[in-house]
Amino acid sequence: MYFKIEKKLKGSLGRVGILETPHGVIETPAFVAVGTKATVKSLSPELVRDAGTQVVLGNTYHLYLQPGDEIVRNAGGIGKFMNWLGPTMTDSGGFQVFSLGAAYGKDISKVTKVTDPSLMIPERFDDSDAPRLAKIGQDGVSFKSHLDGSIHYITPEKSIEIQHNLGADIIFAFDECTSPAEDLRYQEEALERTHCWAERSLKEHKRLVQENTLRHSHSVLEGQDRTGRSEDFSGYSPALFGIVQGGREESLRKKSAEFIKSLDFDGFGIGGSFAKEDMSTAVKWVNEILPEEKPRHLLGIGEPEDLFMGIENGVDLFDCVLPTRLGRNGTVYTKTGKMIMTNAKFRNDFTPIEKDCECYSCKHYTRAYIAHLFHGKEMLAGTLASTHNLYFIVNLVKKIRQSILDDNFFEFKEESLKNYLKNS
RNA sequence: GCGUCGGUGGUAGAGUGGUCAAUUACAACAGACUGUAAAUCUGUCGGCCUUAGGCCUACGAAGGUUCGAAUCCUUCCCGACGCA
Numbered sequence: 001m002y003f004k005i006e007k008k009l010k011g012s013l014g015r016v017g018i019l020e021t022p023h024g025v026i027e028t029p030a031f032v033a034v035g036t037k038a039t040v041k042s043l044s045p046e047l048v049r050d051a052g053t054q055v056v057l058g059n060t061y062h063l064y065l066q067p068g069d070e071i072v073r074n075a076g077g078i079g080k081f082m083n084w085l086g087p088t089m090t091d092s093g094g095f096q097v098f099s100l101g102a103a104y105g106k107d108i109s110k111v112t113k114v115t116d117p118s119l120m121i122p123e124r125f126d127d128s129d130a131p132r133l134a135k136i137g138q139d140g141v142s143f144k145s146h147l148d149g150s151i152h153y154i155t156p157e158k159s160i161e162i163q164h165n166l167g168a169d170i171i172f173a174f175d176e177c178t179s180p181a182e183d184l185r186y187q188e189e190a191l192e193r194t195h196c197w198a199e200r201s202l203k204e205h206k207r208l209v210q211e212n213t214l215r216h217s218h219s220v221l222e223g224q225d226r227t228g229r230s231e232d233f234s235g236y237s238p239a240l241f242g243i244v245q246g247g248r249e250e251s252l253r254k255k256s257a258e259f260i261k262s263l264d265f266d267g268f269g270i271g272g273s274f275a276k277e278d279m280s281t282a283v284k285w286v287n288e289i290l291p292e293e294k295p296r297h298l299l300g301i302g303e304p305e306d307l308f309m310g311i312e313n314g315v316d317l318f319d320c321v322l323p324t325r326l327g328r329n330g331t332v333y334t335k336t337g338k339m340i341m342t343n344a345k346f347r348n349d350f351t352p353i354e355k356d357c358e359c360y361s362c363k364h365y366t367r368a369y370i371a372h373l374f375h376g377k378e379m380l381a382g383t384l385a386s387t388h389n390l391y392f393i394v395n396l397v398k399k400i401r402q403s404i405l406d407d408n409f410f411e412f413k414e415e416s417l418k419n420y421l422k423n424s
Numbered sequence: 425g426c427g428u429c430g431g432u433g434g435u436a437g438a439g440u441g442g443u444c445a446a447u448u449a450c451a452a453c454a455g456a457c458u459g460u461a462a463a464u465c466u467g468u469c470g471g472c473c474u475u476a477g478g479c480c481u482a483c484g485a486a487g488g489u490u491c492g493a494a495u496c497c498u499u500c501c502c503g504a505c506g507c508a
Contacts, residue, residue, distance in 0.1 A: 032459095034460070037460085041462090041463080057459075059460080062460080089459095093459095094459075096459090096460095096461095098459095099459090099461080100461070104461085105461095109457075109458070110457095110459080145461095172459080175459095177459075273458095274458095276458095297459085298459090300459035302458060318459095319459060320459080321457090321458065321459080321462090325458085325460065325462065325463095326457065328463045328464080329457065329464065331456090331457080340454085340455075342453090342454095343453085344452085344453070375451095377463075378463095379463070381463080383463095
């Protein structure tokens, strides 16, 4: 992997860059489509590509459980398996420590609504019996499969091994995404663990890369790969991103950025569950510390206003489930805010979702038709809405990128957000 | 014509003397969703008053029994089935 900054955004941490991977170039900042189970839900790779997507992110935990990372490896890696020819990434399963752990069955999400974090009562004192599918142990995390109840113990080494089998171009260190409801003492403890896991992830990664390199030189000497696998993994050497955590606490965020920076990662992820208004400060604290020449990925974030914020604060990559989840659930993005397609007013509206939108859905279908599909619970509904949403977000990031190149980022930001947020 | 069973809110369908403005499902309407346990979830869903609560109109129609009726009785109307 090779990363180059092409232009910086004056007066901020923002930049435009090029990220080269074995499967192609990513022009950054870029929005990464989430394809957890080696599929961007409801979309064919052609639709994903035509939406302008440059890179797809799969998930270690999900693919390990089903179909199993060995199968993905035998298929020739996640990209080949799912017929996505471009760059790929995999998340480490660290987010599932949160979503299946502290957040399981609770009203806590990636971005919390609570304005005053002091109102968030640390729950760990009275909910020790609360059901969780993920429990943190000494060495790693035990997951109870939501598919069949079986128990799986994921360590940093295991996560990296799985990710090497999945074969993406960029992989992530195993981390613990903490709940914002945890107290400071726990945040410190969790951060220590994430840092320790970062070192172990890196160590295992280097070991596997070395192993692959050795195998590669052997197979070159012998003329061919004799493993019988459909794809030759020898020489496979993905980029590994370390993940910065630290919650909303400035000292912890900075400490984490300093520590992760000190390790030999190829790039960085910024993780955590935030209160919305804490996000920009946290990102800024971190990116002021992280080395400029390496790419940064803001994990799981992707509302339009977040994208402007992140890019201005030096984020190069974003991924988020919202375009596809909102789409499947009937909400679409527009320049003037979100629209719920099942609303009665669209039943007889024969205009496209957005009249000047160039996406496949807007070029061929009306609001009335898409509303009809949703009311009729037809599969195409989610596909058409997701197609539009992915196009909308991917292209928003592309336009932001262009605005930096054109020296009008701040004008573009102000104009866009004024229109987007005016109805909310 | 006789007999049997049945007619409940937009629909289907519970309830069979008070705890019933009426379980539930669907539909309808509105909302939520940020490294995907998610094609999911939540709320409203007779009318009126500002929520707690209160008032009114309601279980085919009209009478009646009862302190009290969607629930019991009578007649009528409608439907299904059986026998003529």
